[in-house]
Amino acid sequence: MDTTHPSSRHQGLEDLRYLAAKCVRCSLCKFPPLVKVESQATSSICPSIDTYGFHSHSGGGRVLMALSVLEGRSEITEATRDAIYQCTLCGGCDVSCKYVSDIEITEIMMALRARSFDATGPTDVQRRILDNLDRNGHPYESGTREDCLADIPGVRVGPGPTILLLGSAYAMSPERRTTLRNMVRLLGAAGIDVSVLGADEPDVGTLALALGDLKRFDRSASAAIGMLNDSGATEVVCADSEDWATIRAHWPKVAELGPPARHVVEVLDDAVRAGRLTLAHPVRVRAAWHDPCSLGRRSEPYQAWDGEVRKIQGQLLVYDPPRPVNRGSSGCYDPPRRLLRAVPGLELIELPRNRECSYCCGAGGGVAEAYPELATAAAMERQREAGTTGAELLVTTCPGCEQNLGGVEVAGVPTASIYDVLAASVWNQHDSFTNGS
């Protein structure tokens, strides 16, 4: 059975077979593009293989597992399923492969998850997440949007020209409320009149997609798109980077979102550049920027391709028409950097692995919930990397990254949200992260 849903444009394993079969098992998916490697310590791009070791835990390995399953050589056992899901879907392997080839590793891994989900159903942890989605409208055991709204006073609830999608990770986490409040205040200070949907905010479908429950994802995405299209909004602003990646790269497979969508950092960057938001107060800190996978390489817009593979000159494989390929470099990389550079006194440091070669924090793809050892190992690795740069602060924007990187401090580099740093500069407010001075 293949998991291709006629109503959407998800590609099933069979659809992707022609790309999977191009894998030559070269292992380049385990490293950043080799010309970008600066040291042995930062020569990996894959948290999964760093943690579990076997080739099955690399991008290429999962492509080969997909082929094995597809060809009926193996069934999806419990061990197979672990190998499939012990991955943050960060897309690092995809970038590296596409430096030299064009295999859609992330798409294949997601199709393999869909196959696994259909064949074996959810794991116990996944079942709990899905039950929470059904019961609470978000993947967590507890929390309501009303509680969240009580913590961000002044925000308008209901339809409006600019809808801010809060997502669940910020909204349901009491630890992230200060950040969320700062984000909303910054938007207000920039003169952007946002409204939130409150209890009506739909689930974007991010976790269902990550777990391979495509039917649920299609339902969630379709409902959310319909609601936003009918809302009269002229713009959608997304707070959660994971949701942002879903909206950009996967919603178009389901339906077209009418109003244009942007991430909050893009909106704030525009405001600062236009002089509508002033970063007045110095924040004297050496800050390293962590590129969230979901804001960067995974947020490249979906590009449909309806063509065929042809052979010319005997055995040269070409696409007719040429197939557009996302290679990670068109993600949202410059806006957060411009914002941080605009903060007086802040020295921005680049981590050795940055932009499309960023090393994942370990939280995505359902990993934080199901495989905490992987999430912790990845966060520690990224923290160690930050520690080698002399950074005093590790700044990021994705709530998963903030939570996961902030949960380990092996190198003595605290983690902060970019909104807290910006708030410190706008209002001389330094209570929301520790190293600002």
Add this chain to the structure above:
Amino acid sequence: MSIVGVNDKQADPNVTDAERDERRAEVAAGLSRVVGARWVATDPAVLDTYTWQYTAEAITGSNWMQRPLAVAMPADTDEVAAIVRLCNTEGIQFKAISTGFGAWGAATEPDRVVLLDLRRMNRILEVDAKNMYAVVEPYVTANQLQVEVLPHGLNTHVAGCGAQHSVLASATSVMGQGWDGVSMGFSGRNLLAVEWVTPEGEIVRSGSVDASGEWFSGDGPGPSMRGIFRGYAGAFSGLGVFTKAAVKLYPWAGPGHLEVTGSNPDYMATIPEHHVAAVCVVDGWDQMAELGYRVADAEIATFMSRNAPSLMSGVLTADNNTFADLYGVPLFHEMLYALVIVITAESAEERDLKVDMLKAILSDLGGGMLANLGGPEEVRWLMRAVRVLARRIGPGDLIRSVPGAVRMLVRDARRFGLGRLSEYLPSFMYMATVTSGLNIRGVFRFGGTFWTAMGSLVSWDNAIHGAKVGAQVKRKYIDKGVIFDDGADNAWGGFYEGGTYAHLEELACYDPTDKDAADAVFEYVFETNLVSIEHHTGLPINAVGPANSALFGPHCSSYDTWQDRIKASFDPHNTADGSFYVEPDFTPNERMVAGAENVTSDRAPIDPNAPDL
């Protein structure tokens, strides 16, 4: 036969699935006692990630080799030795891999081989900058070692397969030619002292490390086993497991870190101040031979290689559609007789001297070059190269080249910016040459995979002779549509140790999922091996494994009989999987036999004095 003439055994029909599973569980339990259960894999889908292999289709007719019994990941030498002893006790085989890239990293008999994935052994143990060597564990890649030693003013040899290869595996167990051979040799020549777990599980330290604890020499003081355990081509893990190795390092007259800008897939290296990357163009095989000899004699090149136009076009482009566009430009398509040369220097004076010598050689040969010379000199030498090519293709094709060339220039200006357009080609050649970081583009991407042929370490003249006759064999298969038509010329190779010898492989690109192509490439490799004997072009790069030993041994001092004795002496129970070395129990499968018969009944006509392409 050829390298593709290795065992392809099928499962024993007398063993039931239940018995096989029971056996697997027993072995896994034993392995778990050594390395811990976490580091043992037996799940079929997980094992299949070690079974799908590059070039498998030429051996088995599918992309799959044989599934191993289990995969174990030892953490250190003692665990490796314990696993080897366990395999001896259990009557099963083992094979060690690092990245495990290629059919030789897989099992050739189902459910009998334990693969040792050495990924956990990945430390650079020592960089002795003063004595110019490094000691590494198996999973240290060439890329990792290179970026760690450049800041010391040193560099390491990188094999042409790509810098993700294991330094240790390449040095101890395979050939390992690369773009840097003219100054750094090939992998086998860089091996110093070694720690080796023999096929019976004994830990041996070979070379100076045994006597002194230092790793500076492969041959003593103390016992030397290099000639035994690796010899010319290596044993592909057929003689045990190497757990530590020292390799030579070489002076690097460059920065401690290569500056690379841009974004995927258009990264561009900034060529260091005193370095020059040049594509040197002459007209004809004979002139290319002369160019190679003279540059090598002048000792001005740190890197020197011959790259066919298709390979260069592949490196320069990020996808096949763009490649086809570039390769279709006659001016570029005919850049047949060219060497990529990288000059490194400590100072402007040294660089200028070396560049002047290169110019003098090219002037003598009527050649030109595309190089980062800067200013009018760059244009002047570029125009000389264009003149060479224009003479070859004639006015008609020259005019026909214009639209394609303009299209490419516009596209590249968009990619890199107009200001960096002139840097583009030298920069990409520099990156490919110095880092070996984008080679997959050059050959794998075209059809999905490639096989190689010819490529012995011989004199440069003989290497060119091999390329000429190899191209004639290749033409037969291109005409059948089963190999990518690269003009029958995709000869890639380099120079070794000052150019005293060289090699040129004849690469054949194809779609591995195309059964006709997979069958044909087996025949292509076999036929080029026959040609290597008949036309005296030396022992091909792929001449390993039992079938080749039988084919080439009688022509080469009966080396196969010595290999047999070594294998029997050190591995009396045949515990180390010697599929690609010595296999006492080799039987060709039906497909191999049929392919060999096809070749012998339909040989490509070869003219040893054929004119230039």
